[in-house]
């Protein structure tokens with residue numbers, strides 16, 4: 001028997017946790033909170049790191065590492081995605097969990113924030129191996145999760161199959177089916193209609209509103225979309241359907257572009273057939289999608305892609321964060337000084353957690369809504385969040401991110417203060 005291990009978890013200097021902490025510090029300073037309250041808001045409530053021994057299909061044993069961080073439980077059960085990526089580390093999961101807390105509070109869904117991750121490149125593993133990894137990870141974290149404790153959902157590298165395995169493993173341990181332990185499940189297994197496209201619908205809804213707020217008519221506007229996964233793909237599709245000319249899309253393998261506008265359905269077919277946007281016929285060559293001369297840039301891939309080294313080169317008037325944490329605080333300052341409008345992650349990509357909330361409500365009631373009902377309620381919540389954040393930003397002369405973070409942090413702090421300290 002051969003045993004393979006991964007390198008020990010490494011602390012990342014800078015990185016998403018530093019970004020999340022910087023954003024929180026700015027908000028608590030504006031809100032006038034003292035150090036004690038700031039510390040309560042900054043620290044994760046619970047975190048667990050687990051070892052996941054995996055028997056590969058060729059019988060070798062490999063030891064993987066997984067994390068689950070519950071940043072806050074103050075407003076309700078923790079909620080947040082599960083990420084499978086070779087870049088996962090504990091600090092990244094901590095940052096993503098904190099952003100989930102603010103997102104849930106901003107949208108007023110009754111959850112705290114959490115995130116999970118396993119350091120694994122899912123493309124290197126068979127479906128059977130990924131199922132075993134998911135089941136073992138679920139088993140290891142099962143004391144912490146549940147419909148009233150912590151409710152995982154898909155994120156980078158995971159999908160509705162992952163959620164079905166997670167739900168099944170948890171249910172087997174409980175002795176009965178527990179649909180509400182996860183969201184983002186297949187519709188045939190208690191998933192919500194409209195969940196798969198919800199994040200992208202919300203992204204596009206606020207992107208169109210943001211363009212209009214800048215006097216740019218979406219019909220005829222141009223856009224570039226980074227990331228062509230669960231968020232980026234449908235964002236590109238819905239933008240094109242709204243009349244926006246999507247001039248470029250990218251994934252981790254490269255970019256495809258056409259200044260006249262890409263035929264997104266054909267790009268989707270190409271991705272389904274080949275696994276990447278690269279090689280799509282009729283494409284132009286572009287060096288860097290992020291700095292294309294377009295009206296709208298949607299970043300829907302990973303953290304930290306807009307940073308001090310490239311923010312000044314961004315030419316889009318409106319940047320919409322489909323991804324979590326794609327803009328570093330240094331880049332935020334540069335983009336703000338250049339007059340760009342950045343619609344922050346905790347607002348822009350909240351459609352996913354909104355419909356996850358609807359899925360959890362439906363699962364707990366065993367009563368299923370129509371797609372039209374889901375989409376109408378999603379649109380209502382995104383519209384009111386956009387209006388509240390825009391109005392708060394305009395009134396206090398703050399960037400949208402700062403306004404959104406202040407609104408969210410204030411809501412969590414109020415819940416802390418109302419609940420009081422035990423004992």
Ligand code: NAD
Pocket residue numbers: 081154155156157158199226227228229230231232250251252253300301302303322323324325349350352353
């Ligand atoms: P995914 O795994 O389905 O897709 C990720 C995409 O990004 C893939 O196309 C991948 O090739 C691409 N990518 C990775 N690195 C890249 C790079 N350096 N340059 C260009 N493309 C790159 O993941 P997803 O669910 O679409 O998540 C994307 C982002 O959206 C993440 O930040 C995630 O946390 C956030 N998010 C997802 C949801 C959701 O409902 N899935 C909800 C809110 C936020």
